Amino acid sequence: MENHLMTKKPKTNPIVASSSSEEVSSLEWEAVNMNQEEEDLICRMHKLVGDRWELIAGRVPGRTAEEIERFWVMKN
Known part of the structure; x- marks a missing residue:
C-alpha cells in the first residue's frame, strides 16, 4: 500500500x-468588455468565419485577436 x-x-x-x-x-x-456594436459584429463575423480571431479582429477597430477570443469564450 x-x-x-x-x-x-x-x-x-x-x-x-x-x-x-x-x-x-x-x-x-x-477584463474584456465590448460595446453592443462590437458584440453584434463579432457574433455576425463568427457565424461567417468561425474561430478565425485574427480575421474578426481586423474588422473590429482597436481590438486584438486575443481580446476577441477571450470575449467569445467568456460569453459562450
Missing part, C-alpha cells in the same frame, strides 16, 4: 499546479 500512496502524491501536485494556472488565466479573461 505504501507504494500506491507514494504514486498517488506526485500525481496530485501537477494537478494542483495546473488548477492554479487556470485560475490565474481565468482572472485575466474577465
Whole structure:
C-alpha cells in the first residue's frame, strides 16, 4: 500500500499546479468588455468565419485577436 500512496502524491501536485494556472488565466479573461456594436459584429463575423480571431479582429477597430477570443469564450 505504501507504494500506491507514494504514486498517488506526485500525481496530485501537477494537478494542483495546473488548477492554479487556470485560475490565474481565468482572472485575466474577465477584463474584456465590448460595446453592443462590437458584440453584434463579432457574433455576425463568427457565424461567417468561425474561430478565425485574427480575421474578426481586423474588422473590429482597436481590438486584438486575443481580446476577441477571450470575449467569445467568456460569453459562450
